[in-house]
Amino acid sequence: MFLKKNIGAKIALLPMIIISLTVFVGCIIYSFIYSLTNSKLIPVFNYVGFDQYERLFKTRKWDVAVENIFIYGFVFTIGCLVIGFLLAVLIDQKIRAESLFRTIFLYPYAMSFVVTGLVWKWVLNPTFGIEHSMHLWGFTWFELDWLVNRDLAIYAVCIAAVWQGAGFVMILMLAGLRGIDEDIWKSLSIEGVPKWKSYIFVILPMIRPMVITSLVLIAAGVVKVYDLILALTSGGPGYSTTTPAMYVMENFFSRANLGQAFAASIIMFISVVCILAPWAYYEFYFRNREAKA
Amino acid sequence: MKNSVEVKKLSFNYGKEEILNNLNLDIQDGEFMVLLGPSGCGKTTLLNCIAGLLDIDEGQIWIEDDNVTWKEPKDRHIGMVFQSYALYPSMTVEKNLSFGLRMMNTPKNIINKKIEKASNLLQINELLKRKPSQLSGGQRQRVAIGRALVRDAKVFLFDEPLSNLDAKLRAELRYEIKKLHRDLSNTMIYVTHDQIEAMTLADRISVMKDGLIQQLDTPKQIYNKPANLFVAGFIGSPSMNFLNAKFDKTNQNLIVGKQHINISKYENFNNLFDNQEVIFGIRPENIKIDNNENAIQCNVELVEPMGADTLVWTSIEGKPISIRFEGSSNYYLNDEINISFDIKKSSIFDSQSEERI
Amino acid sequence: MEANGPRPKHLSIGRIGMYCFIIMCALFFLMPLYVMLVTSFKDMDEIRSGNLLYIPKSLSFYAWPKAWSQACTGFVCEGLKPGLVNSLKITIPSVIVSVSLGAINGYALAFWRFKGAYFFFGLCMFGAFIPYQVMVYPLLKIESALGIYSSLPGIILVHTIFGMPILTLIFRNFYASLPIDLFKAARIDGGNFLKIFFYVIIPMSTPITIVAVILQVTGIWNDFLLGLVFAGRDNQPMTVQLNNIVQVDYGVVEYNVDMAATILTSMIPLAVYFVSGRWFVRGIAAGAIKG
Numbered sequence: 021m022f023l024k025k026n027i028g029a030k031i032a033l034l035p036m037i038i039i040s041l042t043v044f045v046g047c048i049i050y051s052f053i054y055s056l057t058n059s060k061l062i063p064v065f066n067y068v069g070f071d072q073y074e075r076l077f078k079t080r081k082w083d084v085a086v087e088n089i090f091i092y093g094f095v096f097t098i099g100c101l102v103i104g105f106l107l108a109v110l111i112d113q114k115i116r117a118e119s120l121f122r123t124i125f126l127y128p129y130a131m132s133f134v135v136t137g138l139v140w141k142w143v144l145n146p147t148f149g150i151e152h153s154m155h156l157w158g159f160t161w162f163e164l165d166w167l168v169n170r171d172l173a174i175y176a177v178c179i180a181a182v183w184q185g186a187g188f189v190m191i192l193m194l195a196g197l198r199g200i201d202e203d204i205w206k207s208l209s210i211e212g213v214p215k216w217k218s219y220i221f222v223i224l225p226m227i228r229p230m231v232i233t234s235l236v237l238i239a240a241g242v243v244k245v246y247d248l249i250l251a252l253t254s255g256g257p258g259y260s261t262t263t264p265a266m267y268v269m270e271n272f273f274s275r276a277n278l279g280q281a282f283a284a285s286i287i288m289f290i291s292v293v294c295i296l297a298p299w300a301y302y303e304f305y306f307r308n309r310e311a312k313a
Numbered sequence: 314m315k316n317s318v319e320v321k322k323l324s325f326n327y328g329k330e331e332i333l334n335n336l337n338l339d340i341q342d343g344e345f346m347v348l349l350g351p352s353g354c355g356k357t358t359l360l361n362c363i364a365g366l367l368d369i370d371e372g373q374i375w376i377e378d379d380n381v382t383w384k385e386p387k388d389r390h391i392g393m394v395f396q397s398y399a400l401y402p403s404m405t406v407e408k409n410l411s412f413g414l415r416m417m418n419t420p421k422n423i424i425n426k427k428i429e430k431a432s433n434l435l436q437i438n439e440l441l442k443r444k445p446s447q448l449s450g451g452q453r454q455r456v457a458i459g460r461a462l463v464r465d466a467k468v469f470l471f472d473e474p475l476s477n478l479d480a481k482l483r484a485e486l487r488y489e490i491k492k493l494h495r496d497l498s499n500t501m502i503y504v505t506h507d508q509i510e511a512m513t514l515a516d517r518i519s520v521m522k523d524g525l526i527q528q529l530d531t532p533k534q535i536y537n538k539p540a541n542l543f544v545a546g547f548i549g550s551p552s553m554n555f556l557n558a559k560f561d562k563t564n565q566n567l568i569v570g571k572q573h574i575n576i577s578k579y580e581n582f583n584n585l586f587d588n589q590e591v592i593f594g595i596r597p598e599n600i601k602i603d604n605n606e607n608a609i610q611c612n613v614e615l616v617e618p619m620g621a622d623t624l625v626w627t628s629i630e631g632k633p634i635s636i637r638f639e640g641s642s643n644y645y646l647n648d649e650i651n652i653s654f655d656i657k658k659s660s661i662f663d664s665q666s667e668e669r670i
Numbered sequence: 671m672e673a674n675g676p677r678p679k680h681l682s683i684g685r686i687g688m689y690c691f692i693i694m695c696a697l698f699f700l701m702p703l704y705v706m707l708v709t710s711f712k713d714m715d716e717i718r719s720g721n722l723l724y725i726p727k728s729l730s731f732y733a734w735p736k737a738w739s740q741a742c743t744g745f746v747c748e749g750l751k752p753g754l755v756n757s758l759k760i761t762i763p764s765v766i767v768s769v770s771l772g773a774i775n776g777y778a779l780a781f782w783r784f785k786g787a788y789f790f791f792g793l794c795m796f797g798a799f800i801p802y803q804v805m806v807y808p809l810l811k812i813e814s815a816l817g818i819y820s821s822l823p824g825i826i827l828v829h830t831i832f833g834m835p836i837l838t839l840i841f842r843n844f845y846a847s848l849p850i851d852l853f854k855a856a857r858i859d860g861g862n863f864l865k866i867f868f869y870v871i872i873p874m875s876t877p878i879t880i881v882a883v884i885l886q887v888t889g890i891w892n893d894f895l896l897g898l899v900f901a902g903r904d905n906q907p908m909t910v911q912l913n914n915i916v917q918v919d920y921g922v923v924e925y926n927v928d929m930a931a932t933i934l935t936s937m938i939p940l941a942v943y944f945v946s947g948r949w950f951v952r953g954i955a956a957g958a959i960k961g
Contacts, residue, residue, distance in 0.1 A: 028863025029782030032774045036838065037790045039831050044797035047808035063811070110692045123947055124696045127703070130943035130950065132892030134909045135936045138916055139702040142709065142925060143722070153722045183699065188954060195955045203399035203472075206366050211413030211464070212387025221412075225403030240799050247894040251913055268803040273899075278807070285804040296799055371675045382673035 048289060055282035063278055072283035082284065085262045088174050092263070093242040095175065099182040100238050101231070104189025109219060111190070112197045122194075126187035133184070137251025140180035141167065170260040173253050177261055180252055181245070189234045196227030236299045243292050264288050315378070317342040317500035318363060318468055323372035325355075325362055332358045333524045335372070343498045349511040350521035351547070356504045357472055359521075363502065364470055365389050377467050389468075392461025396473040398453045400445040406456050407441040410463050424463075431462040434493070451482040458493070471503040475510065487513060508548050512536070520544050537658065542667035545594050545660055551624060553594045554634045557664065562587035567661075569593070570630035572609050578656045581670050590664040597624065597637035599655040608651035613644050627652070710734065710930040717925050733926035737934055741927055743914035750934050753911035757891060757938075759822060760907055764829035765886045768837055771830060772882060776841025777871055781853050782863065791838065798835035806899055813900065820902030828900045829890050837882055840956045844878040845871065878956070884946055885953040888939040908935045 058068045076082050107125050111118055128136065143149050146165045154162035166172040200223060208218045224231070246265040249255060255262040264284060271281035318340040325333040332355050340346045348356040361367040363374055365386040373382045381389045400409050407428060414424045432438045435455045445453055454474055461469055471490075475483045491514055494501055505511055511518050512532045519529040520543075528540035539545035545553050558567035558574070562585070565577040574593065576582060585591070611634070615626035623642040624635050627650065636652065644650060661670045705722060712720065713730040720727070739749040779791055809828065813819035818827065856866045897907035906914075912935045916928045943950050 026782050026784045026863075029778040029784060029787070032778045032863070033787060033790065035771060036775050036794055036834060039834060040790050040793040040797060042812070043805060043809060043831055044793060044800060047805040048800070050808040050811075051804055107692075107695065110688060110695075113688060115689070115692065119947075121692060121696055122951075123944070124699050126947070126951070127940065127943060128699065129954075130888055130939045131936045132894060132909050132939070134892075134894050134913050135932050138912070138928065138932050139706055142929065143702055143705055145925075148717060148925065149722055156721045183702070187699075191951055191954050201397050201399060203395035203397045204401070206361075206364070206386075207393065207395065207399040207460075209366060210364060210386045210391060210393050211416065211460075212385070213413065213416045217416060222401045222403070226401075228403075244801050244803075246803075247909075250894075251916075254917065265801065265803050269806075269895075272803075272807055281807065285801070285807075288801045289804045292799055292801060368676050373672075373674050380673045382675070383677045384673075 048286075051282045051289075052286050055279060055286050057279050059278035059282070061276040061278070068279070072279045073287075076280060076283050076287070081259050081262060082264070082267055084259060085264045085267045088261060089242065089245075089263050091174050092178055092181070092245060093239065095178040096181045096185070096242060097235065097238050099178065100185045100189045101234060103182060103186040104234065105193050105224075105231075107186065107190040108193035108197055111194055122190075125190055128184045129187045131184065133245075133247035134251045136180050136184045137248045137253075140176065140183070141252050144176055167253060168257055170257050173257060173261045177245075177249055177252055181248060184248075185238065185241075189238065192230050192234045192237075193227065196230030197223065200226060232299065232302075236296065239295045240292060243288055243295075315342050316340065316375070317344065317377060318502065319373075319375040320359070320363065321373040321375070323359070323362060323374065324370045325358055325367060326370050327358075331524065333362070336524070336526065338519065338526065338529070340500060340502060343500055345494050345501045345503065345514055345516045347511040347515035347518045348502065348504045348521060349508060349518050349547075350506065350527075352506060354521040355524040356506075356521050358524075360470055360472055360502060360504045363468075364391055364393055390466055391468045391470055392464045392466030393470040393472065394454070394457045394461055394474045396476050398445070398450075398457045398477075400453055400456060400460075402445050405442055405444055406437065406448070406459075409445070409456060410441075410459050413460070413464060427463040427465075428459075431459040434462065434496070435459050435489075449482075450478045451486055454478065454486060455489070458490075467499065469499055469501045471501065471505075473505055474503075475505070475507070483507075483510075490514065508550065512548075520547065522547075538669065539594075539660055540669055542592060542594075542662045545662070545669075549596060551597055551635050551637070553596050553660070554600070554632075556593045556595075556629060556632055556634075558591050558593045560585050560587065560589040560591055567591065567593055572629060573607075574609075574654060574656075575607060576656050576659075576661070579659065579661060580657065581661075584670050585661070591670065592662045592664050592667075594660040594662060595654050596658065597635045599658040600634070600636040600652050601655065602650055603653035604651050605653070608653045610649065610651050613646055613648040613650060616642065616644060616646065618642075625650075706929045706933055710737075710926050710933055712926055714922075714924060714926065730926070733924070733930040736924070737915075737927045737930035741915045741931060742918065743911055744918075750908060750911055750915070750931055753906060753908035754934070756901070756905045756911075757908040760825050760829070760897065760901065760905065761887060761890045763822075764826045764833070764890050765883055767826060768830040768833035768886055769879065769882045771834060772837025772841050773872075773875060773879070774867065775834070775838040776843075776845050777867055778863075779838065779842045780845035780848075781850075781866075791842070794835050794838060798839075802832070802895055806895075810899065819900065822901075822905055825897060825901040825905060828896050829886075829893070832896065833886055833889065836885070840882060840885075840953075841875075841878060843956065844875070848874065877952075880946070880949050881953040881956055884942055884949050887942055888950075891939050 054063045054065070055072055056069060057064060057066045058071070059066070111122055115121065144164060144167050145152075146168050149164070151162060151164040154164075166176040204222065204226070205218075208222060213222070244265060245263055246269065249261055249263055249266060253261045255266050265288065268281050268284045268288065271277040271284065316339045318338075320336060320338040323333055323336045324331070336359065338359075348359060350356045358367065362369050365381065365384060369382070373380060375381065376389055376391070401412060404412060410428050410431060411424045414427070428441070432441060435458060437452065437455050437459060440448060440452055440456070445456070448456065457474070474490075475486055478486065487510055494514075503510075503514060515532050517529060518532055518535050520527045520535060522543055528535055528544045535544060536548055539548060542555075546555070556569045558569045561568055561573075564573070564575075565582075566573040566575055609629060611627040611629060613625055613627055614633075617624040617626070618641060622640065623638045625638065625642055625644050627634050627636065662668060663670055708725050709717060709722070710733050711729050711731070712726045713732060716727060737749055739751050740747055741749045779787055809831075810819060813824045813827070818824040852870065853866065856870045861870065891907075892909065893907065894909040894913065898910050901907060901910075912931050915931050
C-alpha cells in the first residue's frame with residue numbers, strides 16, 4: 021500500500037534519497053570513524069581514539085589556519101555585508117545608469133575563485149603591481165607589500181574575496197529594498213524623516229531576513245575557502261595564509277596523513293554546523309511557532 | 314467659505330503618458346472630499362500630487378492659502394493614511410505614532426500628550442505596546458490614522474484606506490472615519506473606488522475618469538442627476554438601466570423599438586429636439602408595476618432576492634432591465650408584468666455626447 | 671517668482687557626493703578586469719618598466735596565442751586549449767543531468783508530497799552547507815568502488831551530487847508558486863506522475879530552467895577543487911590548467927601570458943553573465959530566498 025501510493029514520486033526521489041544518505045550523511049560518518057584511526061596512505065581501521073584531534077590542536081600550522089579563518093571570516097563577512105548594503109542603498113537612489121552600475125558590481129561574482137586569486141596576485145604584485153604604479157607617479161612612500169608580508173597577506177585574501185562577493189550581497193539586499201512597500205517611503209517622506217535615518221531605523225529592520233540570509237550564506241562560504249588562497253598566495257608566505265580547508269587537502273593528497281585530514285575535516289564540519297544551527301533553529305522552528313501563534 | 318486646498322491647472326505626465334491634464338479642484342475648509350473612480354482614472358495620482366509625493370509638470374497646489382507647489386511633503390501640513398497601512402513593522406504602536414515627532418526633536422512631554430489624545434480618540438490605548446504584526450487589519454488602520462493625527466495636520470489624505478479590510482470591518486471603520494471628521498472638522502481628501510464609501514462619507518464627490526473630473530457635486534446630486542452616461546453607470550448598484558431610444562416630439566414619446574415611453578414630465582424636456590438619438594436611463598427602484606394602458610408588458614426572466622429587497626430581471630426589446638422591490642416580491646419566473654417608469658427621476662443622455670440632457 | 675509647475679531641479683551636494691562615491695566604487699570594481707586586459711596586450715619589457723595602470727604603448731598579440739596553445743603546464747606545452755575542451759566535456763553533460771534531476775526532484779516535492787519526503791529534502795539541503803573537504807575523500811572511495819574515479823562520468827556524477835541541493839530547492843520553490851489547481855485539473859484529467867511532468871510542468875518551466883542552467887554553467891565552469899580531485903589527468907578543466915600554467919616554479923614568468931590565460935578562462939562565465947545578467951541575478955535571488 022505504501023509503495024503503491026505516489027509510486028512515481030517515490031521512484032523519482034530515490035536518487036536524492038540515496039545521495040543524501042550515502043554522500044551527505046555517509047561521508048560524514050565515514051570521515052568521523054576514520055578520524056579515530058591512525059590511517060596514513062590508505063584508510064585502515066586502527067583505532068587510536070581522539071589522538072588525531074589532540075595532535076591537530078597541537079599543530080602550529082593548524083593554529084595558524086584557524087586564526088586565519090577567523091580573521092578572514094570576520095573581515096570578509098563584515099566587508100561584504102557593509103559594502104553590499106551600501107552599494108544596494110546607492111543603487112536604490114533612482115540613480116542614472118543603474119543597471120550599468122549593478123552590472124559592474126556583480127561581474128566579479130561570475131568569475132571563479134582561481135581567476136579572482138590570480139588577478140589580485142598580479143594587481144598586488146610587489147614588483148610590478150599597484151605599488152610600482154604609485155612609485156612611478158611619485159608616491160615613493162607608498163607601500164603595498166601585503167602578499168609578501170606574513171602578517172598582512174591574509175588581508176590581501178580578504179580584499180580579493182570582498183571584491184568578488186560584495187556584489188552578491190548587494191543583489192540580495194537590493195531585492196530586499198525593492199520589496200519595501202512604496203507606501204512606507206511615502207509615509208517617511210510625509211513625516212519628514214531624513215533618508216539616512218529612514219534606512220537605519222526603518223528599512224534595515226524591515227530587510228532583516230535578507231541580512232540574515234546573506235550573513236548565513238557568506239559565513240557558510242567562509243569555511244570552504246580554498247581555491248582563492250591557493251591561487252593568490254598558495255598559503256604563503258611560509259604557511260601564513262593557510263586555512264583549515266588547505267590543511268585538510270594537504271594531509272589528504274600530498275602528505276598522505278589521512279587520519280589527520282579526517283579529524284581536521286570533521287572540525288570544519290562541526291564549525292559549519294555551529295554557524296548554521298542557530299539560523300536553522302530560527303528559520304524552521306521559531307518562525308513556524310511564530311506563524312502559528 | 315474659504316478654500317482649504319486648491320488645485321490649479323494641474324498636469325501630470327508619467328513618461329509620455331498624460332495622467333492628469335489641466336485639472337482644477339477647490340476643496341473647502343473642513344470639507345470631506347471623495348475622489349471616486351475606476352482604477353487608472355488618476356485619483357491616486359492627484360492625491361499624491363497634493364501630498365507632494367509626485368513632482369507635477371504644470372500648475373499649482375495651494376494648501377491653506379499657501380502656495381506649496383515646490384514644498385516638500387513634510388512642509389505641507391498634511392497627514393496621510395495608506396491602503397497598506399505603511400506602519401513601521403519593527404516599532405511598537407507607540408513608537409510608530411511618535412517616530413515622526415521624535416525625528417523632528419519634539420519635546421517628550423508634548424509627544425506624550427499628542428499620543429494620549431490620538432489614542433483616546435481612536436481607542437487604541439490598549440495597543441500602544443504592541444507591534445503592528447500583532448494587530449488586526451482594522452487596528453492597524455486605526456494606528457495609521459493616529460499617526461496622521463499626531464502630526465496636527467491641517468489636511469488629511471486617505472489613499473483607499475479601507476480596501477484591504479473585509480466587508481464588516483470596512484463598514485465599522487467607515488463609521489469611525491465619519492465620526493472623526495465630525496469631531497475634528499479637518500479637511501479630508503479621500504480616494505476610493507468604492508461608491509458606497511463615497512456616498513456615505515463625502516460632503517462632495519468628484520467622479521473621475523481618464524484624468525478628468527466628470528462630475529463634482531454632492532452624493533445626492535450625483536446619484537439623482539448624473540452629469541453623463543459614465544457617472545450614471547458607475548454610481549449605483551445594481552446599476553442604472555439604459556435603453557437606446559429616439560425622440561418623437563409630436564407625441565412627446567421616446568421610441569424604443571415597438572415601445573413608446575411618454576416623457577413629457579422630464580425636467581429638461583424642452584431641451585430635446587425631434588428625432589434626437591438618446592439613451593434613456595432609469596434606476597431599478599424607479600420602475601413600478603402599473604396596469605394602466607401606457608405600461609410596457611414584459612416577462613420575468615430572473616428573480617434575485619437580496620434580503621432587504623428583491624431584484625426582478627426582465628427585458629425590453631432585448632435589453633435587460635432590472636426592477637427593485639422593497640422586501641420580497643411575489644413575482645416568479647415567466648410571470649407577465651406591466652411596468653412603467655418614474656420619468657421625473659429618470660435621466661436622458663444624448664447618444665453622441667453622452668451628456669445628460 | 672511664484673511657485674508653479676515642477677520643482678526646480680538642482681543637484682544637491684549630497685547627490686553629487688553620492689555619484690562621486692559610486693563612481694569610485696565602480697572604478698575599484700573594474701580595475702582588476704582592466705589591468706588583466708591591458709597586461710595581456712603588453713610585451714614583457716613594457717610590463718617590467720611601465721605602469722600597471724597604463725594602456726599598452728603598442729599592442730602586442732604575443733600573449734594570446736601562447737596562452738591558447740603553447741603555454742606549459744608541467745611537461746606538456748599545449749596551452750589552455752585542451753582545458754577548454756575538457757571544461758566543455760565536463761560542463762555540458764553535468765548541466766543537463768543535474769538540471770534534469772533538480773527539476774524532477776522539485777516537481778515531486780512540490781506536488782506529490784508523501785510522508786518523509788521533506789525529511790530527505792531537509793537532509794539534502796543540509797548537504798549544500800557541508801564543506802567539500804569532508805566529503806571529498808569518502809566520495810573518492812565510493813567512485814573508486816564504482817570504477818569511475820578519475821574519469822568523465824566520475825566528475826559528472828560529482829557535479830550532479832553537489833548541484834542537487836540548490837537545484838532541487840529552486841525548482842521546488844518555483845513549482846510551489848504555480849497554482850495548485852492546475853495540477854489538480856491535470857490529475858482529474860487522468861495524468862500520472864510522468865505525463866503531468868512532461869505535458870503540463872515542463873512546458874511551464876522555461877524561466878526557471880534558464881536560471882538553473884546559468885547557475886550551473888557558471889558554477890561548474892568555475893569549479894576548481896572537484897575538477898582537480900575527480901576529473902583525472904586527462905580531463906582537467908580549464909581552471910585547474912590555468913592554475914598550473916600560472917603557478918609554474920621555473921623559467922621566466924610571463925605575466926602577459928598569465929593574464930591572457932586568466933581572461934580566456936573567465937570568458938565563458940563572463941559572457942553568460944553579460945548576455946543574461948537579468949537571469950543571473952534571478953538565479954542568485956532564487957537560490958537565497960527560502961520558500
